[in-house]
Amino acid sequence: MPGPPRLLWLLLAVAFPGVPGAQPWAPEAVGEEEEEAPRTPGPPVLCDYDRCRHLQVPCRELQSAGPTACLCPGLSSPARPPWPPRLGAVHVAAEAGSAEVRWCAPSSPVHRYWLLLWEGGGPPRKSGPFNATVRRAELKGLKPGGAYVVCVVAANAAGESSAPGPGPGGQAPEGSAGAGGPALGPCGRVVVPPRPLSLVHAAVGVGAALALLSCGALAWHFWLRERCGCPRRPRRPRRPRAANPEGTGPPRSPRRAN
Numbered sequence: 001m002p003g004p005p006r007l008l009w010l011l012l013a014v015a016f017p018g019v020p021g022a023q024p025w026a027p028e029a030v031g032e033e034e035e036e037a038p039r040t041p042g043p044p045v046l047c048d049y050d051r052c053r054h055l056q057v058p059c060r061e062l063q064s065a066g067p068t069a070c071l072c073p074g075l076s077s078p079a080r081p082p083w084p085p086r087l088g089a090v091h092v093a094a095e096a097g098s099a100e101v102r103w104c105a106p107s108s109p110v111h112r113y114w115l116l117l118w119e120g121g122g123p124p125r126k127s128g129p130f131n132a133t134v135r136r137a138e139l140k141g142l143k144p145g146g147a148y149v150v151c152v153v154a155a156n157a158a159g160e161s162s163a164p165g166p167g168p169g170g171q172a173p174e175g176s177a178g179a180g181g182p183a184l185g186p187c188g189r190v191v192v193p194p195r196p197l198s199l200v201h202a203a204v205g206v207g208a209a210l211a212l213l214s215c216g217a218l219a220w221h222f223w224l225r226e227r228c229g230c231p232r233r234p235r236r237p238r239r240p241r242a243a244n245p246e247g248t249g250p251p252r253s254p255r256r257a258n
């Protein structure tokens with residue numbers, strides 16, 4: 001029968017060049033693919049970078065340190081001074097005379113930050129410097145009832161970001177920032193309420209004074225009554241009650257009910 005041998009030969013012919021031929025080359029082909037795998041990662045992922053997070057390592061360092069490649073937000077040229085950082089929440093602790101200031105990094109290379117604090121006129125007080133990972137700092141020595149303007153400044157090798165301070169437009173830099181600049185400015189107001197303890201003291205004092213005055217008035221009143229024998233009482237003898245005038249209903253109504 002010609003059928004079975006031909007089929008066997010066909011099977012062998014298909015299998016024979018395939019199996020011995022492929023085996024020596026297969027490991028090399030797989031090896032090439034494995035070498036290329038790290039160079040072409042799948043979908044690009046953003047680095048775990050938050051420009052407002054305190055102690056945030058710069059994104060470039062995350063990129064070089066991480067096991068997998070990730071994407072960083074674009075930065076302005078290191079040959080130019082940084083954009084102004086964006087001032088965030090300011091939490092005032094009136095009792096301690098301090099305030100915690102937070103900010104967000106600009107889209108620029110930054111080497112360090114510092115804060116400027118204006119009180120009324122005159123030159124600002126300068127704090128810091130803080131390194132590039134820092135996003136919050138404490139202002140100390142604030143007076144109760146005081147009003148201040150605080151600005152956060154970023155600096156790199158090319159210079160420092162602008163901080164308008166309390167001047168005209170200093171606290172409303174929206175619109176003055178160009179494309180890519182911060183949506184809100186680097187400056188803000190810090191208003192310290194009067195010391196709560198002094199308010200409590202004042203309230204207690206006023207209350208005590210009012211209580212003393214009332215007691216004094218009462219004592220004086222009773223003392224007068226005792227001494228003069230209550231001069232008003234004899235002037236009010238019980239006179240016979242006059243007949244009810246017309247129209248006064250309530251005294252008559254019980255009689256009508258009977």
Ligand SMILES: *[C@@H]1O[C@H](CO)[C@@H](O)[C@H](O)[C@H]1NC(C)=O
Binds near residue numbers: 131133134
């Ligand atoms: C930056 O400053 C913070 C707070 O002072 C500190 O904890 C951190 O170690 C500093 N980082 C570097 C890289 O110097």
